[in-house]
Amino acid sequence: MKRILLLGGTTEARQLEAELSSRSDYEVIVSLAGRTKATRNRIDNAGCITHRIGGFGGADGLCDFLRNNEIDVVLDVTHPFADQISWNAHKAATSLNLPLLRLQRPIWQPQAEDRWISSPDMAHAINALETGKRYLLAIGRQEAHHFATRTDCWFLSRSIEPLPQYQQIPNGEQILYQPDGDVFTEREILATHAIDGVICKNSGGESGFAKLKAARDLGLIVHMIERPSCPACNQVNTIQDMLLWLYSS
Numbered sequence: 303m304k305r306i307l308l309l310g311g312t313t314e315a316r317q318l319e320a321e322l323s324s325r326s327d328y329e330v331i332v333s334l335a336g337r338t339k340a341t342r343n344r345i346d347n348a349g350c351i352t353h354r355i356g357g358f359g360g361a362d363g364l365c366d367f368l369r370n371n372e373i374d375v376v377l378d379v380t381h382p383f384a385d386q387i388s389w390n391a392h393k394a395a396t397s398l399n400l401p402l403l404r405l406q407r408p409i410w411q412p413q414a415e416d417r418w419i420s421s422p423d424m425a426h427a428i429n430a431l432e433t434g435k436r437y438l439l440a441i442g443r444q445e446a447h448h449f450a451t452r453t454d455c456w457f458l459s460r461s462i463e464p465l466p467q468y469q470q471i472p473n474g475e476q477i478l479y480q481p482d483g484d485v486f487t488e489r490e491i492l493a494t495h496a497i498d499g500v501i502c503k504n505s506g507g508e509s510g511f512a513k514l515k516a517a518r519d520l521g522l523i524v525h526m527i528e529r530p531s532c533p534a535c536n537q538v539n540t541i542q543d544m545l546l547w548l549y550s551s
């Protein structure tokens with residue numbers, strides 16, 4: 303019986319969970335940061351899967367967790383922008399000499415007709431905005447409030463769950479939306495709110511790509527925030543490759 307720690311919080315992690323749930327040769331602990339109510343409510347301890355929620359207390363806390371729970375393998379299927387947990391996983395797995403595999407979604411690449419402005423980080427993107435323009439802010443909840451400093455712009459701030467009252471952006475509006483890959487809806491949102499540009503993170507994946515297709519169709523600028531660096535470790539791009547690695551190791 304192999305014991306796996308699956309660091310989750312992504313669609314791919316949920317898919318992997320479903321794939322592994324019927325296996326009798328694995329015990330899988332799925333760990334979530336617990337950032338959204340939707341994720342916390344979705345928890346289903348089926349088959350060989352159990353869940354835990356919340357931080358470990360840094361790399362040292364994660365080391366203790368791996369040791370105390372007799373984990374054999376760590377699968378890092380976290381979001382490309384959740385870099386801290388990936389660095390911690392790398393440090394902890396290395397110090398205990400445990401196998402670690404990361405699932406890394408391919409980045410989105412601009413096509414010839416795209417009008418992307420690349421930003422290495424959030425601060426750069428904030429500075430790159432144009433006075434008087436209206437932006438769709440599609441970067442999730444955690445960092446949206448930083449854009450409030452650009453009082454000369456207007457923001458349609460979009461997230462799956464609402465921003466806390468104290469983090470709302472005064473110069474804009476807020477909508478709740480779970481991206482599902484529907485380009486038509488994305489175009490409608492951009493057109494209805496007379497959006498000039500889209501601000502997003504280069505998260506990769508299919509559901510989030512629809513807003514980029516819609517921006518391309520409407521000839522809009524996209525401020526693309528590039529990924530933070532992640533540790534050099536064994537990586538795959540697909541769930542199938544992760545399962546192949548797991549079943550053959």
Ligand code: NAP
Pocket residue numbers: 309310311312333334335336337355356357358359360361363364380381382383384385386387388390441442444445503
């Ligand atoms: P982070 O910066 O990597 O993590 C911060 C801390 O949260 C970690 O050091 C860890 O706390 C805890 N943590 C994160 N993921 C965890 C997991 N799977 N299990 C247990 N603890 C976990 O990530 P973040 O602050 O959650 O998110 C950073 C950015 O990632 C967000 O702005 C968003 O763009 C994107 N994102 C994250 C998630 C997610 O599920 N985390 C989902 C979608 C998008 P300890 O150090 O105490 O262990």
